[in-house]
Amino acid sequence: MIFVFGSNLAGRHGRGAALHARKYHGARLGCGQGRTGNSYAIPTKDDNLVVLSLKRIERYVAMFLSYAHMNPQLRFKVTAIGTGLAGYSDEDIAPMFADAPLNCALPIQWKPYVNGVELRKLWVCRGYIDVRKKKS
Numbered sequence: 001m002i003f004v005f006g007s008n009l010a011g012r013h014g015r016g017a018a019l020h021a022r023k024y025h026g027a028r029l030g031c032g033q034g035r036t037g038n039s040y041a042i043p044t045k046d047d048n049l050v051v052l053s054l055k056r057i058e059r060y061v062a063m064f065l066s067y068a069h070m071n072p073q074l075r076f077k078v079t080a081i082g083t084g085l086a087g088y089s090d091e092d093i094a095p096m097f098a099d100a101p102l103n104c105a106l107p108i109q110w111k112p113y114v115n116g117v118e119l120r121k122l123w124v125c126r127g128y129i130d131v132r133k134k135k136s
Contacts, residue, residue: 001038002038002075002076003038003077003079006042026039027041034067043060077105094107095113
């Protein structure tokens, strides 16, 4: 499973989920966006560690969702990007993932904000939900 985490564009991966991704999922220092190892970085801060606007984060989320759609053979465990060190709320970030493909597991705390998704499997031990079937 690919670990999806919030990062900075400098690819420092020194704290939070980014540090976890570097230590345990192959995130490469210096690579702040995209896939390395068994991880995928979605920028929420710039090269100087300044928080990105929601509009800019949404563009990076769209790039990730496109990658996930194009790689249905892969499974992605999405962390609550942008809600830790970047300081946004689940309500700000979760709706960006409303069109996540079936191969993405989303944080359980996003359940109230991801409209139109029927939840089929809870990742109770990890705090994630597995999105397997969308309502029509």
